[in-house]
Amino acid sequence: MTTPDDDVPAQLAQRPDLLADAAQRALRYLAGLDSRPVAPAAAALAGLDRLDFPLPGPGRPGKDVLALLDEAASPATVASGGPRYFGFVIGGALPAAQAAAWLTAAWDQNAALTVMSPAAARLDAVALRWVTELLGLPPGTGGGFVTGASMANATCLAAARDAVLSRHGWDAAGQGLVGAPPVTVLVGEQVHTTVRKALGLIGLGRDRAIVLPTDSQGRIVPHSLPILNAGPALVCLQAGNVNSGASDPFGDLIPWAHEQGAWVHVDGAFGLWAAADPSRADQVAGVAAADSWATDAHKWLNTTYDCGIALVRDPAALRAAMQATAAYLPTAEHREAMNLTPQSSQRARGAEVWAVLASLGRDGVAGLVERTCRLARRFADGLRAVGYEVLNDVVLNQVLVDFGGPDRTAAVVAAVQRDGTCWCGPTSWQGRPAMRISVSAWNTTAADIDRSLAAVLGCASRD
Ligand SMILES: *Cc1c(COP(=O)(O)O)cnc(C)c1O
16 A cells, blocks of 8 residues: 555656556547547447446556546547537637647646736736737727636626626625616527526526517517616627527617617627638627627637636726635736636636637638538538528528428437437427537538538438
């Protein structure tokens, strides 16, 4: 038996081999992504039982633990990092992102404060500036890296709540909402569920919002907009509907909301990236006039999980909502991540975003958005060509298809998932069940679309 003191040299001695082994296994895993079924096979799922044993007393050697992890868990992963995963809105991880993720894991930095990691703090600041520039948002926009667009929505809406109440003489950060003037909240009929969840988390209620009607693509209709009676108000808009990919008409809605004295928040988890592609930027024209924006890097920018971005036009509003104070914490001399996000301790998410943006550049990001949108259209055209109905205007990277009624569509989705060539999920659009295709990964090629289309058409003709 080893004593704790013996353990340190033993751990140190195994580190080089263990990390080299991990790198080799990771590379083997990645090399196999293209040739394996996208969804794990039943036998692979059964293999997960090997991971589920009573907590050991004495530990096992690191190399055995890693081998078991790889042998039992790797086959039971979903090949969502491969080129033919079209479920939800996922995206893969660019090699530059993965390489930066490995290096930052070795750093093991706490990015909460500059004093804890000057490198992480600088990378955060530069990456946020680049994202702001790329998305065409106002220079000087404040922001922070969070776990995803869900948390980015909650972060931005917390800043929004405090700011609109402060304008009406109420200190929500200090006094909470008990006794506060009521805050009017408006959302579109097609609001993403995570915006409702965020509204619940910040005390404004999931179900209290006034709902604005939307059109056939899920865009808020800019007619007969309500009068808000000059009280505190938040308007939640959307860049990129999670089904159709359509964006709200910001050019009409934001000036109206601002005339009413409302704060405008935009959920742009993936759709905001249309701004980075000159041929699609018109879809989000006017979005820069909003007051806050939530987006993801782990979706369309293809970083690893998890990485969302909360952006707020007025950095002071974000800081007022997120500031933490204690005797041992520095006062606001630098930009401090823990004063701009709900987290204190946090990983150095900005490093990976920095690496992806430095390696792709403005042109590479535009190319990524342009290519995935073009491939989504190729998929849609192939489905339409044989008579299936595509339910949305394919303006971005999302495609909704009806294979001939609810039962047939459900059967085709199940058959596609079993077939394993690609993976698509079910959804419902304007009351009609549909299969949803999202092309969000850097490594999808035209050949992948053609192969997937053939597999889907095969499933549809059999079921
Ligand atoms: C994915 C998505 C979210 C939630 O993002 P997470 O990164 O999963 O938290 C919110 N809004 C929209 C429109 C989305 O597509």
